[in-house]
Amino acid sequence: MAVTIKDVAEKVGVSVTTVSRVLNNRGYLSESLKQKVNDAMEELNYHPSEVARSLLRKKSNIIGLILPDISHPFFGEVTKHIEAYAYEQGYKLMLCNSLHHKKKEKEYIDLLRASRVDGIIMGSHTMSVNDYKSINLPLVSLDRQISKSIPFIASDNYQGGVLATRLLLRKKCRSIAYLSGNLRLNLLAKQRHDAFLEQVRGQDVEYTVRQTDLNGFKYKDYEKLVSSLFEERPELDGVFASSDMLALQVLKQCRRLGRAVPGQVKVIGYDGIAALDAEDLTTIVQPIKKMGELAVQYLLQQIAGEPVPLETILPVRLSEKGTT
Incomplete structure (x- = not known):
């Protein structure tokens, strides 16, 4: 049978109200009484309900x-x-x-x-x-x-897109892809895509945009997306991926195809995920x-x-x- 606050009160020899006051630190209570109540709770293995306590405090923390x-x-x-x-x-x-x-x-x-x-x-x-x-x-x-x-x-998603795209342009990339989460979703990250387009338009470069499906976290589908990109655009020499996870898949595909990074293909990710430091990935770092x-x-x-x-x-x- 579950131990109740009444059991604790009977163990200490006080009222249920007194035990409740100890639990919620309300009113004046001697340190010796607090200790007796805490000792009884430990001995009886009593765990007060957080929901009940929040009702009393009007705050759950x-x-x-x-x-x-x-x-x-x-x-x-x-x-x-x-x-x-x-x-x-x-x-x-x-x-x-x-x-x-x-x-x-x-x-x-x-x-x-x-x-x-x-x-x-x-x-x-x-x-x-x-x-x-x-x-x-x-x-x-x-x-x-x-x-x-x-x-x-x-x-600042827009500025991140600007920084990444300008770097690829400075590196003399002439066939650039932007890999994105699904652009139909109303997300602030779409500003990275907008910045990319504004930077490449009017430049002497070819560019393409590819996006994931609506569930952008199906990681197995990233491989298909990147593989089809390189099949259709074998001349690619620059990729701006809207996440480090997409960029990681680009690096894997380049290794499969024997395309040297950064010699033949330059790759930029987005997020600055600490766990991917070992990949030596150029990325836009968010202040996570x-x-x-x-x-x-x-x-x-x-x-x-x-x-x-x-x-x-x-x-x-x-x-x-x-x-x-």
Whole structure:
């Protein structure tokens, strides 16, 4: 039978209300009484319900995080920083993986609300704007702009596209491909594509754009995409990939074809994922740690009733390494 707060109270010889006050640190209580209650809980192996405690405190010190796919290294890395910073601030994290499924995302939002989280960081965006506005919780969007009334944090996607494309042009590439996530999705990352087109148009270069399907995290399909690109454009000498994972597949295909990098093909990725440092990949580095920490900071400010900026665009930088 599960141990209850009443069992703890009887063990110590106090009321249930007193034990509840100890659990929630409310009112004056002697240190000796607190110790007796804590000793009894440990002896009885009693674990108070976080939901019940949050009802009393009107605050759970838990935040929700909804991402499209935690297996993607960018989201894995940003989650690490969000969790670490939230924990420093006295908050724990509930992580949800939407996999771009609208029904799943809605179910997770309902779960987070039922769990009485204090706020939600959204890294996924499959529902309507009104659906998000009806959540009625502090909300911050990460790497997505849901609406002009919901605060969002992103890196400068357009400038990243400019930096990458200009580097390929400076390196005298004359047949350049841009590999992208699906451009039908309303994502800020599409600005990388827009910047690429603006930079190559009017230049003495051939260029092509290839994109993934709507589920942009089917990594096995990356191989097909890149393989068909080189079959159709064997003269390619420059590739700007909109993610480091796509760029990694380009490097693998070049090795299969015996195309020297950077001698015959120059490759640039996007994200600056720390785990891929060994690939010596030239990439556009997003400030992933800063993005994660600001998402938590802005959410906590909202929880405290403080105003936050509606739009935060952080600078990116070009990290030139061995692939260019």
